[in-house]
Amino acid sequence: MKNFRLQAAVIVLLVSTAFTSCSDDDNTPNTVTKTSLVTKVEGAVTGDINVEVPLTVTFSVDNNCGSYNKFIETAAANTKTIEVESKYEGADCGTTPTSKTVVYKFKSTAVGTYNLKFKKTATEFVTHTIVID
Incomplete structure (x- = not known):
């Protein structure tokens, strides 16, 4: 009986491996991420504690396959440095850079002045200051 169970388990394992093996389908899109x-940056310059302040962030992608991925x-203290990460999926994307927008939601649990520095170049930033009352 133990031999039968072992043989059945081996057969099930082999069959399940055959059904889940990798396919040779090369049509799956390649995804690449990079900083945009x-x-x-547009939005309110004041806000309240524990209330989201939405900011509209405009960023540039290399071609029409680029889209927002994450922030x-x-x-450091009351300053945040923020980068936009874009993802590129698909083929035949063209070579024309384009602008996209996404909403960044800032929320603070303490009163203060906050500087949000969005990366514009390797050394420059678009700074947006928000005062939380």
Whole structure:
């Protein structure tokens, strides 16, 4: 009986491996991520504690396959350095850079003046200051 169970388990394992093996389908899109540069930030300059302040962030992508992926934040005291990460999916994307917009939501749990520095170039930033009352 133990031999039968072992043989059945081996057969099930082999069959399941055959059904889940990799296919040779090369049509899956390649996804690449990279940092995009911010050109403009618009929104309120004041806000309240624990209330989101939405900011419209305009950034540039290399071609029409580029889209927003996520924000990468580095915080130090009341200053946040923010980068936009874009993802590129697909083929036949063209070579014309284009602008995209995304909403960044800032929220603070303390009163103060906050400087949000969005990466414009390797050494320059678009700075947006928000005063939380």
